[in-house]
Amino acid sequence: MTSPNHGPLAGKVALVTGASSGIGEAAALCLAQAGASVALSARRADRLAGLVAAIEAAGGKALAIPGDMMIEDDAKRAVEETVTALGAIDILINSAGVMQAGGIENCDTDLYRRVIDINLMGTVYTCAAAVPHMLKQGEGDIITISSLAGRKGGPMTSAYSASKHAANSFTDGIRQELGGKNIRVTTLMPGATETEVGDNIVDPNWRTAIKAHVGKEGAVKPRDIGEAIVFILSMPRRTNISEITVRPTTDTSA
Template identity: 40%
Template sequence: MTGIDGKIVAITGAASGIGAATAELLAAQGATVLLAARREDRLAALVSRIRERGGHASACVTDVTRREDLDRLVNHAVTEYGRLDVLVSNAGISKIGPMTGIDVDGWSAMIDVNLRGVLYGIAAALPVFRDQGRGHFVTTVSTSGLKIVPTQGVYAATKNAVRTLMEGLRQESTDGIIRTTSVSPGYVRTELATSIDDPDTRASVERGMREFAIDPAAVARTIAFAIEQPDDVEIGDITIRPTTQG
């Protein structure tokens, strides 16, 4: 038995990378995982893999830029399982590149997914958490918000906005009902680089991925550590990165 066993956990961005690794780890530790992402085929394959290993999982096709999709995700958890214990907001995109490129569409897309997607999740889950007397928001942020570098200004701004948002929610939630955790990964071997349109920036990120990025399972273990704590313990902010990352 662990502090994870029996919990109902919804995970956005669960089709690959950190989200998929987190789903597999939490299911192996006894959680029921509700997987949310846009790619239905990926979700179905992951659900099958978890079930074949004796875990409990289901899928809900979700676009985090649509508020109604987050409402549906949370409602699915409550209808199917009677409650929702944890919402892991992990969906994210990285339309990074020099600001001189004036990629307004890319900037808007990052705001929609990285920031609004988290807000929509909070709006959907917060009333449920309050009604049931407990709940935990876990959000994937980024070390890009801790060390600002060229080409990542807008991306870092969205991540720091989420970091601020989570701290504000924490300070409004000191009655012991709501827990908040921000996890800031550094270079992790994920598909995040595929969302980068600028070729030079994409090549640089992909090189970092090849040379020193850590496995998504490392971030999954960090998320699990935060979730498994007793209800009166909150892991507020965790940074995890390769030992060789500058």
């Protein structure tokens, strides 16, 4: 691991939500390797503890803040504890998310609500809590981990696609609000990436299909997304990579 005193993000403080697995976990590891102090939030406290131990063993600095980003008070607490314990919040990575499958026939509206509450409102809650600190500091970076599903709809995945469309629009909207105040905002849309995103899908057929999709040969690795995040953050402050897509090389769709 790069020394925290010499990496491109040395001296920066990052909060990563959804940090217990997948892209969030990889983002935390890559940020720490790049020199940032990292606060980690997710529901699974045991996994966060293991990630903190791994980062610290490699010479980095990390803090676990267990919580559920669909609960506004948890999102606010994650931001406030980051600032209290680490002195600032320079970087916010919105990686907490969930996927479910279900159609409009016999629609389970609770399923829709949960997907939107986490994927959209969880992002709103953390941004609303973090931006005042960034404005006071005079700079900041926000990256929302969205999905290529945010560019199109699909049968049985309309809740997920709708939540990601909304997250994309929200993220670009605040980019336009905050760019003149030295806060850079980025929408990062991964294609098929090896994560646990399909593990908790209720419908067994769609759970199998999504797990096969993200586990297929040539799928993007979570660390690839983590390295893309460091690349975005390492650009000169005059440059805001406002939107970036990372997909498997074999994905040649439009």
